[in-house]
Amino acid sequence: MNPFKKDGKSVSIFITAGYPEKESLAVQLLSLQKQGIDFIEIGIPFSDPLADGPVIQETSTTALKNGMNLNLLFEQLSEIRKEIYIPLVLMSYLNPILQFGEDLFLEQCKATGISGVIIPDLSFELVQNKYRSSFGSGKIPLIYLITPTTPDSRISQIAQVSSDAFIYLVGQNKITGSFYSLSDHAKRYSELKQLCDDVPLFLGFGISTDEQKKEAFQYVDGIIVGTAYLRALSQGTERKFIEKLRS
Template sequence: MNRITELFQKKNSSVLSIFFTAGYPEVNSTLDIAEALEKAGADFLEIGIPYSDPLADGPVIQNSSQKAIENGMTVHLLFEQLKELRKRVSIPVLLMGYFNPVLQYGVEQFCASCAEVGVDGVIVPDLPMYEYEDMYQKCFEEHRLSNIFLITPHTSEERIRKIDQLSNGFIYLLSSSATTGKNLQVSSSTEEYFARIRDMKLKNPTMIGFGISDHQSFSKAAEYANGAIVGSAFVRLLDNEGYHDKIGEFIRALKG
């Protein structure tokens, strides 16, 4: 067990995760934001590793990634900063990013660094499932890292069952096949998709992401999954002067 599995054992509904980009809006703001989010009531955090070609991200997160790179954020610097993580933050923390920076850093070294600083899991959207199983699963498990897989409305039942078998944290349900930042449009087909996954009775908890931006969309997602992930709406908040003082209000408004 790690902090992720412990969290879902204690709380299995209306779980709130917040995504933000490391090194944005300032290069040294990562831990301050993480600490403020925990104090405000977030259940766990996803810290994005900035990347120059973030294909799944919409303009808000792309912009934060570009600015973080300009600020000087790198994987090496992020791990340096995260050495202080567990002195300041007790909730689960995941790193989210693309496979290329992980590969450049070295997968084994990356897993070891995550374990060393107290990171609980990793979300790598472009790491193929079978490549993970064949080449990296052992390394992740040795360092007690949960590898979080994503599914979309088009993912087959066979693949979802396989993902459920390989997972040991939660499964990330994309609300649509679009990029991040689009508001959640809960059509009848979206509800059918959410209900289909719920009715599969997967062994792992599920979290819905992409388009969760307010109390209404958070509550709707929580009807079908164990909780939801908010990204672009929070990153947009960080673009405001005095954002630090607005974090508590933002989380309270989401939770209603």
């Protein structure tokens, strides 16, 4: 059963493990779950991100200074997991995982009930050619990213191996948090949804308001909000932000 499929639309929030404090993870997970968030994407802080905008980069820097690492993250997840009933997704770049050990990483993901993993710099082709026995094994669902310019044939291939996960639509070819108009890509978003067949398609990168959420829901199955939430978190207004987003 795919934990990301539901009758209605989904709202997901991206958080950075270890931000704003080393022990913030449990409080954030429980709070977001209580406020009705459908699933949570937990970012593993990394010093050299490729696609993250300045807000997420700043939270990663703070988290690393706080001492957050994969060992600590899995320890914290083990302590809180029984209280969390919504799906959790981990987002990491490939380098920290390889340093940790890819097999150990997947084992820990399974032990802590992780529903999927996003690795932005691990392409579909790289999985097929080099990491088929680990990331391509199906031990933990791997969530692939696509953009409006991704070829149709590649999207169809990704959809075939994503039946137990979702496909992450990067709404624009820019870093996270950048503003863009959803309507400019409306036709393409609808085409992508058809190509994904029965696999949920979630839109991220730049979604920040209830109005954008409603517009996105016309084309996709859900949204992922990161920068805007982390900005609200830094200002102490995260609960009000979620209330408005979920209105």
